[in-house]
Amino acid sequence: MNAAAAQPGMIAGHPLEDWNSAYAVVDRYLEALRVRNRLLRGQLVSQILDRAIQRAGVESQSSTVALACEELDRLVTEWFAAVLDEPLSPGNNLLSSRGRLALLLADMPGKWQDQFLRPAPWPEEFVRAMRESFFRAGPDFQFSQMNPRPIDLGPITTLTNLGNIPYFRMLIAWLGFGLLLVIVFRMTH
Numbered sequence: 001m002n003a004a005a006a007q008p009g010m011i012a013g014h015p016l017e018d019w020n021s022a023y024a025v026v027d028r029y030l031e032a033l034r035v036r037n038r039l040l041r042g043q044l045v046s047q048i049l050d051r052a053i054q055r056a057g058v059e060s061q062s063s064t065v066a067l068a069c070e071e072l073d074r075l076v077t078e079w080f081a082a083v084l085d086e087p088l089s090p091g092n093n094l095l096s097s098r099g100r101l102a103l104l105l106a107d108m109p110g111k112w113q114d115q116f117l118r119p120a121p122w123p124e125e126f127v128r129a130m131r132e133s134f135f136r137a138g139p140d141f142q143f144s145q146m147n148p149r150p151i152d153l154g155p156i157t158t159l160t161n162l163g164n165i166p167y168f169r170m171l172i173a174w175l176g177f178g179l180l181l182v183i184v185f186r187m188t189h
Contacts, residue, residue, distance in 0.1 A: 034109030105133035
């Protein structure tokens, strides 16, 4: 144990308040993924913070919240790669996003909450639902071409398209409106 880790009120060289903040962030993230069971969520948060604490001993300049969020994302992405049988590679940037969407489409929070971030083996029905949802979560790419169209400005164009005197009708209309206001003012005062 190093001297920074042995200090009271410190874990892996970071104050306890920072670890409490990291705990709250990870807990809220899991709650946003609809992991409603508090005991399960607490176990998952503890697992993620244990991984962050191991990294904090080596990366003491990083914030605890950043370490915890990185570990959370890494753990969730690794789990998605295993469940969905997708390659875990730097080129597969959408795995985490599409995996979270697949969780919701497969109704993981309602049916298989206890399977989230658990190691294999998983129920076959769960794996099938996740994989089917994962394929539905991605966009169907289609080539399209957008051609510019003229902008329709409505009736204002007819007021200004009078040939030699483009603003004549608009000027007459405003003068008539102004004259009407003057007449109303004279009649009421």
